[in-house]
Amino acid sequence: xxxxxxxxxxxxxxxxxxxxxxxxxxxxxxxxxxxxxxxxxxxxxxxxxxxxxxxxxxxxxxxxxxxxxxxxxxxxxxxxxxxxxxxxxxxxxxxxxxxxxxxxxxxxxxxxxxxxxxxxxxxxxxxxxxxxxxxxxxxxxxxxxxxxxxxxxxxxxxxxxx
Numbered sequence: 001x002x003x004x005x006x007x008x009x010x011x012x013x014x015x016x017x018x019x020x021x022x023x024x025x026x027x028x029x030x031x032x033x034x035x036x037x038x039x040x041x042x043x044x045x046x047x048x049x050x051x052x053x054x055x056x057x058x059x060x061x062x063x064x065x066x067x068x069x070x071x072x073x074x075x076x077x078x079x080x081x082x083x084x085x086x087x088x089x090x091x092x093x094x095x096x097x098x099x100x101x102x103x104x105x106x107x108x109x110x111x112x113x114x115x116x117x118x119x120x121x122x123x124x125x126x127x128x129x130x131x132x133x134x135x136x137x138x139x140x141x142x143x144x145x146x147x148x149x150x151x152x153x154x155x156x157x158x159x160x161x162x
Contacts, residue, residue: 010064014073017060018080019088024053026092030100 002010028049037045057077061067064076 011072011076013060013064014076015080015083017057017064018077018082019084020056020060020080021053021077022081022084022089023092024049024056026089027096030093030096 028045032042032045035041058067061069061073064073
């Protein structure tokens with residue numbers, strides 16, 4: 001028979017295992033909410049979820065009491081899951097949604113900077129007049145590229161171009 005401290009440690013680890021399962025299920029639930037998979041992909045995602053969760057719970061079980069599956073292990077996992085859902089689930093989902101929003105804004109900003117850095121020189125070259133048009137001399141003549149000058153001129157507030 002194990003001492004009381006070993007039993008309390010094993011029960012605490014099983015409660016932690018239940019809370020970890022709750023965290024993983026909330027992440028999975030948010031992922032399914034964003035992706036909205038069809039029936040076939042939902043089955044595949046469910047299998048993947050359990051393929052990830054089963055080794056995690058096995059690791060906790062091995063850590064807690066050398067893999068012995070007893071009734072108090074089931075009680076500890078259920079209590080940890082219930083405690084997580086009652087206390088932390090709403091906070092964790094809110095935190096994940098906030099982090100995804102921040103990540104989306106950062107990715108959008110980086111993409112906007114990249115597009116601006118790439119598009120600005122092209123726009124400047126076109127505005128300066130370095131665009132080209134092709135003109136053919138005769139029927140079988142060579143194609144000659146002529147510059148297209150597209151200066152817009154200075155637009156002052158009180159003056160209009162006629």
